[in-house]
Amino acid sequence: MLSFIIRRLLVAIPTLLILVTISFTLMHAAPGGPFTNERKVPEAVMKNIEAKYHLDQPLWKQYLYYLGDLVQGDLGPSFKYKDHTVNELISSSFPRSAYIGVLSFVIVVLLGVGIGVVAALNHNRWPDYAGMTFAMSGVMLPNFVLAPLCVMIFAVYLKWLPAGGWEGGRIEYLILPIVAMATSYVAQVARITRGSMIETLNSTFIQRARAKGLPRTHIILRHALKPAMIPVISYLGPAFVGIVTGSVVVDKVFSTGGIGQHFVNGAINRDYSLILGVTILVGALTIFFNALVDILYTVLDPRIRY
Amino acid sequence: MLLMGKDKGVAAMAANMGKYKGRSLWADAARRFARNKAALISLGVLALLLGFSLLGHYASDWSNETIDWGRLSNIYEQGQPNLESGHYFGLDHVGRDLYQRAVQGSRISLMIGVLGAFVAVVIGALYGAVSGFVGGKVDSLMMRLVDVLSAFPFMFLVIVLMAIFGRNVLLMFVAIGAVSWLNMARIVRGQTLSLKRKEFIEAAFTVGVHPMVIILRHVIPNLLGVVIVYAALLVPEMIMFESFISFLGLGVSEPQTSWGALISEGADNMRSTPWMLAFPMTLLIATLFCFNFIGDGLRDALDPKGN
Numbered sequence: 001m002l003s004f005i006i007r008r009l010l011v012a013i014p015t016l017l018i019l020v021t022i023s024f025t026l027m028h029a030a031p032g033g034p035f036t037n038e039r040k041v042p043e044a045v046m047k048n049i050e051a052k053y054h055l056d057q058p059l060w061k062q063y064l065y066y067l068g069d070l071v072q073g074d075l076g077p078s079f080k081y082k083d084h085t086v087n088e089l090i091s092s093s094f095p096r097s098a099y100i101g102v103l104s105f106v107i108v109v110l111l112g113v114g115i116g117v118v119a120a121l122n123h124n125r126w127p128d129y130a131g132m133t134f135a136m137s138g139v140m141l142p143n144f145v146l147a148p149l150c151v152m153i154f155a156v157y158l159k160w161l162p163a164g165g166w167e168g169g170r171i172e173y174l175i176l177p178i179v180a181m182a183t184s185y186v187a188q189v190a191r192i193t194r195g196s197m198i199e200t201l202n203s204t205f206i207q208r209a210r211a212k213g214l215p216r217t218h219i220i221l222r223h224a225l226k227p228a229m230i231p232v233i234s235y236l237g238p239a240f241v242g243i244v245t246g247s248v249v250v251d252k253v254f255s256t257g258g259i260g261q262h263f264v265n266g267a268i269n270r271d272y273s274l275i276l277g278v279t280i281l282v283g284a285l286t287i288f289f290n291a292l293v294d295i296l297y298t299v300l301d302p303r304i305r306y
Numbered sequence: 307m308l309l310m311g312k313d314k315g316v317a318a319m320a321a322n323m324g325k326y327k328g329r330s331l332w333a334d335a336a337r338r339f340a341r342n343k344a345a346l347i348s349l350g351v352l353a354l355l356l357g358f359s360l361l362g363h364y365a366s367d368w369s370n371e372t373i374d375w376g377r378l379s380n381i382y383e384q385g386q387p388n389l390e391s392g393h394y395f396g397l398d399h400v401g402r403d404l405y406q407r408a409v410q411g412s413r414i415s416l417m418i419g420v421l422g423a424f425v426a427v428v429i430g431a432l433y434g435a436v437s438g439f440v441g442g443k444v445d446s447l448m449m450r451l452v453d454v455l456s457a458f459p460f461m462f463l464v465i466v467l468m469a470i471f472g473r474n475v476l477l478m479f480v481a482i483g484a485v486s487w488l489n490m491a492r493i494v495r496g497q498t499l500s501l502k503r504k505e506f507i508e509a510a511f512t513v514g515v516h517p518m519v520i521i522l523r524h525v526i527p528n529l530l531g532v533v534i535v536y537a538a539l540l541v542p543e544m545i546m547f548e549s550f551i552s553f554l555g556l557g558v559s560e561p562q563t564s565w566g567a568l569i570s571e572g573a574d575n576m577r578s579t580p581w582m583l584a585f586p587m588t589l590l591i592a593t594l595f596c597f598n599f600i601g602d603g604l605r606d607a608l609d610p611k612g613n
Contacts, residue, residue, distance in 0.1 A: 015453075015454055018454050019454070022454075136598075140542075140591070140594045140595055140598055141591065141594075142546045142549065142550065142590075142594070144549065144550055144553040144566065144569065144570075145569065145587055145590065145591065147573075148569065148572070148573035148576060148583060148587075149583075149587070151573075151576065152576050152580065152583065156576060156577055156580075248554060249550070249553065249554070252553075252554065253573065264554050264555075264556065267556060268555070268556070
């Protein structure tokens with residue numbers, strides 16, 4: 001088991017390296033640098049700026065510089081926000097995204113699995129139809145529609161909740177972002193849970209438990225839930241990264257100051273190092289959580305061996 | 307005597323053969339699809355939406371670029387949706403006719419959806435078929451590449467591609483389609499792997515048909531069902547993706563527009579002109595629902611076992 005975990009984590013390293021290489025190459029293949037949009041500066045000044053950021057060096061040298069810094073955990077200076085390093089920008093915005101994300105994730109798991117299980121237990125009766133209608137709408141409603149809709153209803157017309165901002169993460173500022181973030185994930189989790197729960201409930205070992213006369217709640221909680229969670233877990237792994245790294249839309253609509261905003265600003269400003277930093281962070285988290293999911297499988301399903 | 311009777315039966319059956327029509331797989335699927343009410347209604351709504359996007363601009367006297375100066379000063383009161391003034395959907399925040407803008411946006415969003423899905427399906431199906439068919443080291447190498455690309459933050463790639471291509475609508479959906487083929491490739495590969503062991507493929511092999519010809523003539527046609535279902539579900543995904551990028555201000559740029567761009571403008575002005583948010587949002591949601599119902603209908607029709 002331990003050797004499997006170590007092996008699984010070691011495999012992640014070359015994947016991450018490929019990710020860094022591709023992002024780096026693509027970003028530098030894009031025409032126009034971070035300084036081309038600014039007003040004309042004298043040739044000599046431009047040279048100095050480029051030298052400062054190593055932009056005058058050949059690409060492979062820039063790549064090696066970047067890799068060297070990356071190993072030491074340094075993502076370099078931001079090209080656009082000149083007084084800040086990428087590390088500073090990320091460390092100021094990522095905790096906010098992560099805070100909203102973790103809260104959303106808890107809601108996704110509780111509500112999604114809950115709805116899914118209730119729907120499966122009432123297969124083809126009204127709770128099933130109600131749950132699945134919600135899930136279908138939730139999956140189809142994109143969050144860039146849902147988020148402004150929430151603001152319009154709850155902030156503009158009803159005036160129950162603030163339209164945006166952070167304010168130290170007070171609860172009334174968090175509700176709408178969490179709703180906008182979690183809805184589609186709740187819907188997906190509910191759908192997956194329902195499908196896999198129905199399948200599990202029809203399997204022979206559940207029939208046997210029923211024949212043995214075990215109480216219904218006991219069967220559901222002790223016997224059915226664990227195997228039914230396997231497809232849910234494989235969805236939740238990557239979903240967790242998506243939630244925690246923050247939805248760009250949520251950050252934009254609610255001005256939470258999360259990491260998504262840096263991603264978009266980085267793209268618009270061609271801020272190479274910022275967008276590379278965010279990509280690498282997201283990519284590393286994705287790869288790490290995929291590995292974690294693989295490890296969780298072996299815990300949930302002892303038949304899986306590596 | 308007994309034998310005679312059996313022969314008669316066979317003869318009668320042979321005589322009747324002409325009366326019964328064989329049911330092809332496709333006719334069967336069409337029948338099953340026609341029985342699905344939600345899918346049929348969706349098809350109708352979608353046809354209306356398509357008509358709206360292609361011909362809708364004839365229905366209004368305003369153009370999508372002229373500014374209604376007379377009402378510009380007081381859009382909140384006079385720019386509301388109104389049949390008499392000819393502004394069916396009202397005015398947008400700079401005084402243009404929202405109906406015409408919506409027609410224009412629908413055309414671009416639908417076009418990007420369909421063509422983006424088409425590009426994704428062609429690349430994905432070919433890639434998956436080749437990978438599954440060749441197998442072995444090539445297969446695992448090709449699939450490893452797909453894995454790596456899926457670990458890639460998707461949106462980033464599109465944004466970079468757009469930085470390379472410039473903000474050009476035509477190239478944008480090629481870019482979106484070109485990075486959305488990963489799932490298609492996985493699905494097709496899986497199907498190909500099981501198809502490869504079928505007798506007719508082996509027969510083609512033994513008579514020496516070139517592998518590429520086998521893929522194009524025998525493997526791909528047998529994958530069509532899966533490919534069609536996936537394509538129908540990919541179109542709304544593409545539309546959503548394009549709208550998402552335009553919503554962030556990175557996609558379609560003025561004077562062109564799309565549902566996402568319209569929703570973004572609507573979201574910025576929702577306090578003063580809420581109809582700017584309501585109309586494009588309704589169009590987008592209706593389209594997404596329609597495509598999803600049609601996709602589900604097609605899946606039930608083409609893959610009755612899979613349900």
